[in-house]
Amino acid sequence: MNPMLQMININKSFATVRVLHDVSFSLLAGEVHALVGENGAGKSTLIKILGGVYSRDSGDILIDGEEADITDVPSARSYGISIIHQELMLAPNLSIAENIFLGHDIKTKLGLVDINEMEKKAQGMLDGFNLSLHATDKISQLNIAQRQMIEILRSISFGAKIIVMDEPTSSLSEKEVNVLFDAILRLKKSGVGIIYISHRMSELDVVADRVTVLRDGHYIDTVKMKDTDHEQLVSLMVGRSMETFYVKHPHFSEKIILEVEHIKSGSMVKDASFTLRQGEVLGFAGLVGAGRSEMMNCLFGLAKVESGKIFLDGNPISIRNVREAIQMGFGMVPEDRNQEGIFPVQSIRYNTTIEVMDQFLGSGVYNAEKEYELAKKYLDDVLATRYSSLEQSIASLSGGNMQKVIFSRWLLSTKKILILDEPTRGIDVKTKTEIYRLIDNLTEQGLTIMLVSSELPELINMSDRIVVMSHGYTTGVLAREEFSQEKIMTYATMEM
């Protein structure tokens, strides 16, 4: 079978920095071809060249064996190439039908927009994918998984033959992932080729036919998914074998540091109870919408606790705002790094020291020296963050390095309990293991950690115990020897 897409010896430089070195890639019709590599490996550059966002310096792109002249986004689209970005590009206040046909509306004979016809066709597409949605629903009413499906339908309506999915599952729950995989299967059957970018190995097992690995802008290898395993892929990605991906030793004592009894908050946290031991890593499992992040927000003073009790070191406490939470010894690396974590325009220095800035500003005499030393100590020594200057804005860093800055921020200020909400989301493999090692070190030094994660392997490997939540209730607590995906899923889908 001839490939429907061939990218041959693609080169690309930004100013003097070469980011792609003779990278080649091919895609068959009806194939899911995964593209993996650490952040900065060149995946997104390659995809942007395919999508016409960047121009290539040299190399050929062949579609159905013929030279394709991709110079900008519309020309890429005319070749049937469609990219579904991590940040979805839908108009929230328009209907599903309007979004699907945005940019290529169906017109009546008079040249007016034919909304009825659009709605009819859109409904047909929704039904075709077994989505119980109405074409007239507004996008703002849909959840992220549903919005993603609309993006896919939109690509199809454009006549896309090659669909690129950039981390499509990064904000989906396991259940929603299955809906996506169903759709991918349908697309495959209809002969669409899919380029699939993901950091999650377990997904590749399910969905990918072949995998191409990039590292530092070089093509490394293309392997059939059924002939390889995670360990081989990870070692191809990082260029060395990874003996220990997860690092975990028990460091907890029997002392109870935090006790949460029957707390309720809003519509998301209905009745949650658990205990936390000193030096423990307590995992929190559950589907999206189980109320895990919302419960963490209660403990961090971001949401109000309506009823129930919280004891810290045996004393009852009430946490009214974030500052109080911080003073009591809490810290939190938030779920959505871009929205809740970083200050994109500000320098790395400002982003690192925000929680402890009083130390340098307090008396009005600014101690820049101390601020530099402290920021550097954590960024360089503790976390090995890669940056060129403390004064550069944080937005210029990769996701993994941004996360390290956020970690530094909280390591500088957290006294007792550090809440980690999806700490490795959208982060490359190498930084992931660094974060795992850090978590282990921190608990060894006496910090206690609450880890919220949607990646079960991460929870199972990193936690001492796992609390499972479902629909706002804590439905189960598992000790390390009881951990299994099945058990967790049983509790996570429990109806209360």
Add this chain to the structure above:
Amino acid sequence: MLKIKRSMRMLAKNVRECLGILIVLGVMCIILVCLTDKFATPPNLFNIIRQITINIFIACGMTLVILLGGIDLSVGSVIAVSGCISAGMATWDKLPVPVAIVIGILCGVAVGSLNGFIASFTTISPFIITLATMNIGRGIARLYTSAKTIAVLDPRYTFFGTGKIGKIPIQLFLIVAVVAITSFILNKTRLGRGIYFVGDNEQAAKYAGLNVRKIRFFVFLYSGILAAMAGILSTARTFAATMVMGTSAEMDAIAAVVIGGTSMSGGRGTLMGTVIGAVIIGVLNNGMNLLGINTSWQYVVQGVVILIALYIDYLRNKGGLIKLLKNKRIK
């Protein structure tokens, strides 16, 4: 040693950020020195200082507001309210001058607090809030004065407009003071740094435990107080207060801030830039007066300068983008 090196480096960074407009200012001055004999004389330079004082006061407050991602349209009206009421208290009601001045400043406190209160407890956009208080303020000035001009002749009051310390006009000292205080707040206090954080990403500021409401409230309050002071200085300089004084002063201040490179979307900008921006506007107007250019043209030229400043900012951002991409790959 290291400390000096670092602070030099930070100063250099500040200068670098304002380099574009510093060059513009330099070129303007050189041209004016070549074209007129009068420009570089002490009386003319002092005159420029007197002319830009009002704008610098307002622009200092406006810098904080814009860094926060907001805007304050009410400052022009606050000038009128504080100018008229303090003048009325001093001239009509024969209150002691210090009391009249304090009452004038309290007018700014009132309007600033109202702006700040609404801006921190609702999600109504500052543009709309201050548009409303702008109209309210102008109306109050009209009601209070009954459209009459209030003359102020008490030398203790007019000292703030015409006084000198040695040979140097009082305004220079006032400018230095207001810039120093604003700079201190912005760079050396938790609150000031908070302005940058909230302007950059309000959600993240909440997650980081900053008191977003307090910061918002303070910024609008500060802007109101500085505008009230500007109203008193303006009255003191012209010996009179009218209900139309300060009309479109907010636009001059916004122009200074924007020329100074502060981003209208918040989070990025320097006070130094704003001061240079205000000086550019002052030198431009003064130069065109010296050259005998018609006032109508002065408006046109000022508009063009703003566009050029924004274009420079745009180019710099684009450069920043390239850097951003490069850094991403280097890692």
